[in-house]
Amino acid sequence: MSWGSRFFEERYAWLRLLLLDLSGVAYLTLHPLTHAPGWREWAVGGVAFAGALITYRMPFAGSLVQSFLLLLSHVADIDPTISRVGSTWALLELAMRARRPWHVTAGGLTVFAAYVVDVIGDSPLEIAGSLMGIAPIVALPILFGLNIRNSRELARRAREQVEEERRRLESESRATRADERSTVARELHDVVAHHVASMVLRVGVARHVLPDVDPRVTEVFDDVHGTGTAALADLRRLVAVLRNPDGPRKDAALTAIEPGSLPAALGAAVERARGTGIVVDADIAPEVGTLDAVRGMAVLRLTQEALTNVAKHAGAQANVRLRVTLDADALHWEVQDDGGTGTASTAKPVGGGHGITGMRERVEVLGGRLDAGPHATGWRVKTVLHPPGSES
Structure with missing residues (x-):
């Protein structure tokens, strides 16, 4: 994921608003007009800057604060540049991060109303032209924010699908290994157990047909017979574990x-x-x-x-x-x-x-x-x- 995409993640909201505040301070400090901003511009700007950072976890509240400052700027005839940029960015944040859909609608209508106040008293034709200019100002940040939100959701779903596919392949792999273990278990039993059983049988026969041999030889016969019998029992237990993939830890070692x-x-x-x-x-x-x-x-x-x-x-x-x-x-x-x-x-x-x-x-x-x-x-x-x- 590129840095541009990560920049719009929710965890970087504080960074985005901080950069926005710094750009606002730069605007007020390096004012493009011939006169320096007065105390009212600085007051509105300070409230806007502080409100943006304080409410960065609450985008709906942040949007209401910036809308109110925009309305105040229009009513009190204060330079609205800071408030307009702040309300537009607040709408973008709201569209990207709102927990409830109606918050986006309410935030957009509030900003739209704050703009409309500035054109009250104009002629109908001027009002119609102003409304046509206000609509994109309100709609574009909402559309852009919703697009970012949908892109993040699609990326999240894609990651979930990849993870689900990985788990499915893992499950299939375990099932394949379990089948293979079962096959090996049968082959192990058929090959090894057959030969061990044959050895135990032959030793048993030798113990009966040679009754008068040296006691030390008989002791060896008894030991081989006991060891072989124990080996057969162990083989049966291990084969049972190999054939049962649902056993403890799915391993014969247990x-x-x-x-x-x-x-x-x-x-x-x-x-x-x-x-x-x-x-x-x-x-x-x-x-x-x-x-x-x-x-x-x-x-x-x-x-x-x-x-x-x-x-x-x-x-x-x-x-x-x-x-x-x-x-x-x-x-x-x-x-x-x-x-x-x-x-x-x-x-x-x-x-x-x-x-x-x-x-x-x-x-x-x-x-x-x-x-x-x-x-x-x-x-x-x-x-x-x-x-x-x-x-x-």
């Missing part, structure tokens, strides 16, 4: 867990990690059992992913410290390893995996930020999760 079961679930994740050979020093505050379900599931998934990354990238000789504490409802979570058989660079999840990316997305959905990077000789990931709805 799958819930019963808060009271969180300490046990974290303990199970730690024991499973220890079963791979890594040494886990777990510092889990008992108060995590009071966490809300959303953050509870996030902490569990973050812990599982972090410990898996340690086993994968730092090796079986890694020492890991898990810290989960609550501080004034803020959850502090941290997993740090010493690099194990590798170094800080080999401990970093590299390659084509999406572990850290997935963890970061899960944390960002909850309004937090995941910090991940080398620390000492190993790798550290940490975050702080605040309660839903609170400022982070």
Whole structure:
């Protein structure tokens, strides 16, 4: 929008009237006539200037003030230039900003009447000619103001239409993403769940057909069978969330867990990690059992992913410290390893995996930020999760 268009916006009414007042002061100071303006011209001008600024928020009242000064100028035989310019500009402001349509009509008739007073007593022919000259003086500022007003209204409606179109496209985009998520969910279930179920079934068969194997092998069979069964349950929950776009926050990261079961679930994740050979020093505050379900599931998934990354990238000789504490409802979570058989660079999840990316997305959905990077000789990931709805 150009400056010329913005100049006629309602918020700049005070600036327009101030410039008008300054031009009036310049006229009185640099009077074009041979004689300087008298005290009556200055008095009328001062009232006009002050009235314009005082009533800039009330265009109808401003128009009445300027009309009265115009009438006074005609009756008292005072130079009407200031009053004529003021009444014309007041009509323009009134047409642009009037809250009620009848204000424009009333303002125009008042100014017209103030002009007519000046021609009373003239001959009928002179009166007719004067009226023909007065009509444009009154009509033009009203027409110009209404044109500006209509242009602003059209621009406002155009902006609203653009915004409505943007919201419609956003809504369609969300619907398309929801459909795509549903398709991915079905494919995920059909492909991954089929193979996991097949693995669980084969392990189950092996447990029955090999009853006399080493107990350590049986323990491994039981662990694989339990892990596979749990994975299938997790897949079903995640697929359900993906298929339901109306679920909480429309994100699989918000799958819930019963808060009271969180300490046990974290303990199970730690024991499973220890079963791979890594040494886990777990510092889990008992108060995590009071966490809300959303953050509870996030902490569990973050812990599982972090410990898996340690086993994968730092090796079986890694020492890991898990810290989960609550501080004034803020959850502090941290997993740090010493690099194990590798170094800080080999401990970093590299390659084509999406572990850290997935963890970061899960944390960002909850309004937090995941910090991940080398620390000492190993790798550290940490975050702080605040309660839903609170400022982070």
